[in-house]
Amino acid sequence: MYLCLTYQQKQQTQDLADEILKEQVLKVLELNPSYGHRRIALELHLGRRKIRRIMQKYDLKPYKRKARWRKRRDERREPEKYQNLIKGSCPIVPGTILAGDFTYIQYQNKILYVATYMDLATREIVGWNISNKHTKELVIEALLDAIKNLNKIPQVIHTDQGSEYCSKEYLSFLTSLNIQISMSKKSSPWENGYQESFFNNFKTDLGLEFDRFNSLGELILEIHQTINYYNKKRIHITLKMSPEEFKRRLRRN
Numbered sequence: 001m002y003l004c005l006t007y008q009q010k011q012q013t014q015d016l017a018d019e020i021l022k023e024q025v026l027k028v029l030e031l032n033p034s035y036g037h038r039r040i041a042l043e044l045h046l047g048r049r050k051i052r053r054i055m056q057k058y059d060l061k062p063y064k065r066k067a068r069w070r071k072r073r074d075e076r077r078e079p080e081k082y083q084n085l086i087k088g089s090c091p092i093v094p095g096t097i098l099a100g101d102f103t104y105i106q107y108q109n110k111i112l113y114v115a116t117y118m119d120l121a122t123r124e125i126v127g128w129n130i131s132n133k134h135t136k137e138l139v140i141e142a143l144l145d146a147i148k149n150l151n152k153i154p155q156v157i158h159t160d161q162g163s164e165y166c167s168k169e170y171l172s173f174l175t176s177l178n179i180q181i182s183m184s185k186k187s188s189p190w191e192n193g194y195q196e197s198f199f200n201n202f203k204t205d206l207g208l209e210f211d212r213f214n215s216l217g218e219l220i221l222e223i224h225q226t227i228n229y230y231n232k233k234r235i236h237i238t239l240k241m242s243p244e245e246f247k248r249r250l251r252r253n
Contacts, residue, residue, distance in 0.1 A: 022058050025051065032234065033063045034204040039235045063204050080166055084191050085182035086158045091121040094247060095150040098126065100139060100159045101195035103202065107210045107219055114202075114223060115142035117157075118194050119150070122250065123236050124243035125198070125227050126150055130220055136167040143173075158182035160192050198230070205229065 028040050035043070037052040044051070055061070091097045102115035113134040117127040127146025131138045139159075147153055157174055159165040161183050174181055184191030206226045213219040232244045239246040 018054060018057060021046075021050070021054050022060070025054055025058075025060055029060065029062065032205070034201040035235075036062050038237055042235050042240055063208075080161050080183055082161075082181050082183040084158070084184055085156055085180060086120065087191070089120075092250075094119055094121045094124075094250065095126070095152050095154055096121065097156045097158065098143075098146060098154045099192055099194045100143065100157060100165070101192060101199065102134060102138060102142075102162075102164070103199045104134070105203070105206075105210055105219070105223070107213065107216065110216070112216075112219070112223075113138055115139045116195065116198070116227070117142055117146040118198060119146075119243075120158075120194060122243045122247040123194070123239060124231050124247060128227055130223060134164060136164050136170045139164045140170055140173060153177050154179060156180045156182050158184070158192065160184045160189070161186050201234075202226065202230070205234070 024044055025040055028035060028043050032039070032043070037055050038048055040055075041048040041051040086097055086099070089097065097120045098117045099120055100115065100117045102113055105112045105114065111132065113131050115129045115131075115138045116125050118124065119126045126149050127142050127144070129138055129142035129145060131141075143157070157179050159182075164170065165183070171181065189196050206222060210219060213222065231242065233242050235241060236243060236246070241249075
């Protein structure tokens, strides 16, 4: 009887501890809906196995987008001559290699396009631009923003083979700055996995129900805040910290 009671007490204590941890996990997911067990473990400074066990026990899951945007018009175009120059690379100097891409957001029968450039050394979004058209100007302005923020011209720019990145004006602009042009193979999104990963979570972090915003200006402000959240606070799995914190540590070393 005594052993049975002791076991029950231990089980009750464990269940109480699990309930407390579940609430902590839920609070992290409330602020970071796309976090999986690894990021939550880093946020709470706990082991991954413990967090995974709690999430499985209570069926807690991060939100994951099921569909990806396909640029079908680009899939029909002939491939460009440019090769993937960043395959297998691991840049350690900030501002030398950038990866670019863009996505769209539908809001009250309107479409906004968001173009970004990521510094592959720090994973920071260093330049971005928002427009109601996906044109060469969308991506060129985002690149100009990156150059301004970095205060330097990158050595390599990597993108997919979208028409915006293959336009004569865009390619001439990069060439005029002596930037090496790198491109993924057609229909190979994994070759630009850095930006794919970013955009997979971007809309989730933004909130997905875009019509909840009272105005277009309010939505645009939230886009800027979401990118700043990614740079300053969101834990990156590879870095085990936010891009901005990683950049600070690089500077100290």
